[in-house]
Amino acid sequence: MLLESLNASLKVGDPSTAQGLCEEHLRLVPNDADAHRYLAQLCLVLGGQERAINLAVRATELTPDDPRTWSDLGRVHVLLRNLPEAIACFQKAVAVDPTYTDGWHNLGIALKQTGNHEQALDALKQALLIDPTRAETYLSLGNLLVEAEQLEDAIACYERAVAHDPHLARAHSRLGQELLQRGEPERAEALFRHTLSLDQNDAASWSDLARTLEDLGQAEAALSCYRNVLHRQPGHAVALGQYLALIKGDEGLAWAAQVETALDGTQRSPEAQALVGYGLAKFYDRRGRFSDAARAATRANAGRQQAAGRFHREALRTRVDGIVETYQTDFFAERRSFGIGTDQPVFIVGLPRSGTTLVEQILAAHPLMHGAGELPDLARLAGQSVAGQDIAPWQAAYQLTDEMTSRLLAHEYLRALRRNAPPDCPRISDKQPLNFFHLAFAALLFPNARVIHCRRDAKDNALSIWMENFNPDQRYATDFADLAFFRSQYERLMAHWHTALPLTIHDVQYEDVVADLEGQARRLMSFLGAPWDDRCLNFHQQERAVQTPSRWQVRQPIYTKSVGRWKHYAPHLPELEKAFARSDHSA
Template identity: 35%
Template sequence: MNITAARAAADNKVEAAFLRHKQGDIPFAYAVYKDVLTEFPDHSRALHYLGLIAQQTGHPQEALRLLQRAIEIEPGDVRAHNHLGQVWVGLKDKEAALECFERAVQVDPTHADSINNLANAVRVRDPLRSIELYRRALELNPLSALAAYNLANALNEERDSDGAVAMHERALEIDPRFVRAHINLGLLLEQKGRFAEAAEHYQRVLEIKPRHPGALANLIAVRSYEPSAEIVRDAEQLLTDSNTDERARIRLHSGIGKYYDRERQYPRAFEHFIAAKRIVQERGAGFEIRRIAEQIDRTIGAFSRSFFEQASAHGSDSARPVFIVGMPRSGTTLTEQILASHRSVFGAGELQDMPRILKGLRPGYPANVATLEASKLAALAEEYLRGLEANAGDALRITDKLPVNFMHLGMIATLFPHARIIHCRRDPMDVGLSCLIELFDMDSDFTTSLEHFGQYFLQYDRLMTHWRTTLPVSMFELRYEELVKDPETHARALVDYCGLEWDPACLDFQQTGRTVRTPSRWQVRQPIYQRSVGRWRNYEEQMEPLRRLLRESDYKYIQVEE
């Protein structure tokens, strides 16, 4: 056999082995690739596929060597560039991965898998480009459930929840057994108030993959769903399974706790809430009250009364921003939902823009604010407004209900002296319980114990006391207990404070079709009710550590008389 024929035979052997490789017969494929390389050491496909085996069997450095050699021999192999990028992803080298995917798309602009992976690589830094790339990948391969799924998630991150729902539905049309699409679509439907449909997707997951931890936890936690004894038993048994990972345990404890809370088995519910938070804490929640107190000391020092008296420049004259602040679970979502039901208000939700912008002023922030020039303040205000107004149309007012913006009210007043600030207050005992029940994604999670919550709350209250006496802008203080006792009076006052005429839709806020991304997505779909006032008393014995801490601090909160 001449060399050309021998090479053609080797090519056929490698591709036939690759078919077996894709079917899972790695030992057979490995032997063929090695055999071919013995005769043809520069056989690029054999090197390429052997690199895939190295990646699949946990040898990423060997995979890099083999794939890089394959590309040296055949630089026009788009799949080799793509696979090399995937190895770099596994090694968490984002820049190297991005370079490989960019090169792959340059080699073949129609290679859908490479385009999809490039979209993944740029999603954080350039979300709009990632959406464009996912769309192109889906056009090139209309049967790619993964591209539709990725596009759905990217759209959701850009707050296009309707587009996200449509793309998840498309992914499931392509692959009805796509578990992650069912889970994410279920969560989206919950945020839209379509709880029964969400439950159906979690149930579908359990049909595909019985005892799936995420589906069980989410299904049990859906307020409108009554789980069977078998469902609850499966969830509790998963907690005893050593194969259940920490993340799944957190979600299962949380879901089971909410189930027992609805069943009024409060001691049992509390055990699960505490168990979930304990795992969160053990995973490194990183809460240090000393750091919080020091941060608030610096903020109070920087934004003093004399600072505002001497300030001669501000950022913007815009009156569109409405900042809704307070502790988590203090009524911020309800307040935004009331306002967002007004025909002239757009509810933007919990925007991360203000903390992100102020992070750019570190390490000197907040002390360096006093030295910022008027042009810098104007640029910061304009940067924030671009994000705030992105989807707001011609709304007169736009709400940003990120609760932690209470930390930044000094800078907010400096940038937007005509903005509205609404401070939501609620009995810290009820807030503390609600924060213990819900799961949060925070770098410094103060909700992992009642003691941590109480320490954080007292520092928050110290800062809010400072703002009341120093801010040069008016602040509307809204007590949750008063709002739910007399909704119309306080809703009218809210609307009037925002400089708007009354809109009766504000009292029918539960009919608003907007997406609600916070844990309050169930509550704000219901007419206002008072049963959450004093809810902590169901757990009076368990809540004693927080009650004692507040009592020793002399904190007082005047509740509305029953």
């Protein structure tokens, strides 16, 4: 009866009345452990932290054999950030009753918050062994597996969460996010729409849906979603930045003026400053306001650098030194029997914004080919191969010492590569540009694979990277001098691969492609052993999803306005020309 009355008050948003009901009940029944438990949670909501602890402790004293009292005391400690005490309480709850699923679930969550991921996984799995229908536990387990980069298992957990509780909006949202990362925007779109059907005020899901629609080439629908976010949260950094980057005409002028004022102030975090600044830079660039675009991008990169930290050049130099010294011609000759014989994978590599998306779009227009997008799986498998060994992922190929393991890894990669491809497709491309760091690993898995290396004018390439909202981990992208150094190391590594790597490498210059599309496309087809098909010239007419910053450019016919683009910015960004003025950027 008491619990029903409390729930009725809470349902209408009245915790004070619920607290009064609890207190009145305890005056009549002072040793009611359940009432102590309920009142402890209410006191936390209303700000009575010390009293909440005292009430929760009293509940355990009244019924020490009730796992609920220990679990609720643990929850109080969690909310007060007393995690060691919380873990002890949850452990007591499951010791009192090993079948108490809430205790195992709460223990797993608390262990995760302290960084004990292995124990957290064990606790959550124990909860699901007892009750395999707990959607919240599947959701929490999925989140842990994402952090462990076990993405397929994580997606399976989210799918179970959705199946067991179709009304759990967060499960639909998380599943959508991971499917989007895996290159399945159509499925992700349906999940985000379902989430919004459950909660139309969920700004994060509106933003996720907008991003998905951008990947699908639906600009107006994406803009509508961003407007929905900004209507609910006018300062939402992701939505505002993407809206400004995408909007055409005069509609965004009012927002741009407001953003200028906000960026000059201090009310935004450095990361929010970056997100909005990159969008504003694109807004001005599209309108030919290059001075304003340079100023906005400068502030964006300053914010990103402050939030993410500076690039460490020596770490990159050491990495490239190690790769060059380790992977010589004889290394591959000694392992010529490793991997599997298929020549299906095509690795498209190069610096970001060097034309990799354009090349993949040309290939994907051919009926015998498929573009898988930017897959994380080669780097992921390299990392997992050396997990727990305190060595860097670039050493994965060196640590690969037997043929059977190389073949198992190759088949695992192929599952990811073929996931959305037509059956029996002869060629499938993976256009993760930075896979040039992992080509030794690729060569041991697929000794017959092909590599397409995309190049672009150094200054145009650097400017395009610098003005783009890349992953914060790409710290080299925020400073022209760092970009010049990164390029010099990349060029050194690619020169080494040209001489040492057993895989065939085909170089493609972006400027040559835009100047002679058919000639360069025919060269690509010849390199891949494919018959010519005129559809390759109409690559922009494809309806396939494109999940890179170049998503809008490759939906247009070939154009040359990006060639020499840096010259528009030369008067406003003298540091760009200075950084690339020297022939040697290794200092």
